[in-house]
């Protein structure tokens with residue numbers, strides 16, 4: 081009887097705890113990592129650090145002076161190879177971050193090359209290595225697959241033109257910063273998650289003091305719902321041509337303004353004079369390249385030339401491009417590769433062939449092409465983001481419904497600037513579906529241009 085009651089008193093709570101942890105591991109990996117994974121990883125790291133670095137080839141022989149000190153001051157006969165010095169260890173709800181000071185003879189690429197071995201040695205989901213400053217690297221370990229269920233970290237970077245759009249596999253936010261990377265291209269096959277990416281971007285941009293301009297030649301099926309927050313929208317190639325012409329005129333007028341004030345960038349202008357930044361969102365860029373007649377061909381050539389001009393010069397005038405499509409190669413027609421070269425931020429979702437992955441990343445981050453071809457179809461929204469530094473990372477957007485994105489645009493409608501040159505393209509605000517009435521009227525704030 082006593083045995084039975086002891087078993088009941090001790091076994092039941094133990095079984096409950098084990099069951100709870102097993103449930104948390106699957107359903108709430110963040111909680112499981114914080115309660116179990118992180119303490120275990122910390123201990124494992126502390127106990128095995130030196131031997132792991134040794135077997136991973138990340139140790140160097142100490143300098144002669146140091147070897148002399150070890151022998152004569154510390155009175156140790158054997159002089160062991162030294163691993164990088166651990167400067168800081170920080171745990172988080174997604175992983176563990178360790179800052180290392182590299183000894184002479186080791187460089188960040190040595191640690192990057194060993195990241196897969198380190199991951200296995202410490203039993204974590206991934207190890208990403210980032211150079212934080214010369215001589216220092218940060219090991220960003222994640223305890224579980226953070227991209228399976230995306231939860232954006234807080235606080236995230238902020239700035240006048242920064243939008244957190246997705247989560248990186250190292251647990252940090254992937255931030256679209258237009259001042260660092262002014263123009264970008266997003267590629268992906270059908271159902272790969274391009275629209276979700278655009279939705280997150282628009283929802284973030286809607287809250288900033290920027291003019292959003294849309295070109296969606298699929299008759300506006302994607303962008304029409306964001307109309308309350310759009311300063312201009314074109315839904316046919318004819319309208320797109322006129323809108324691009326107006327944008328180029330706007331850019332030229334802004335250059336006149338820069339020249340009047342003797343500055344080379346809108347951000348150098350005084351606050352009261354600076355024109356509002358403009359972000360042009362082009363959905364399914366291939367639609368702009370399609371031609372049926374000779375007349376269409378002329379219009380296409382004009383539009384592509386205008387887009388290339390914007391790509392080459394508009395950054396200084398505060399006009400940024402965000403282009404999206406399924407493919408973007410020379411097969412689209414004249415000017416496609418010249419335009420692509422201007423779009424230096426790249427996000428490539430699952431694609432149908434290696435060639436498309438190469439179109440997206442081959443010219444800026446060749447190592448990332450393989451990563452794109454291995455994106456599984458059961459993880460829509462997973463993408464590879466690269467930039468001209470050659471660096472790349474896997475990212476995934478949080479889920480955001482079209483209704484929620486449209487509601488954010490409607491809530492932020494009062495932030496919609498009226499850019500006079502783009503006024504003829506101002507979209508008609510549609511009746512909100514199911515609301516039984518119109519969405520709040522747009523209250524334009526006067527443009528300063």
Ligand SMILES: Nc1ncnc2c1ncn2[C@@H]1O[C@H](COP(=O)(O)OP(=O)(O)OP(=O)(O)O)[C@@H](O)[C@H]1O
Pocket residue numbers: 268269270271272273274275276277460461462476477478479
């Ligand atoms: N980050 C994500 N997390 C979860 N589900 C996602 C994510 N991104 C996309 N999805 C889902 O995948 C499906 C396709 O997404 P989306 O419409 O964004 O793809 P797309 O590339 O724009 O497709 P298409 O070109 O056919 O319009 C949708 O059902 C969407 O809900």
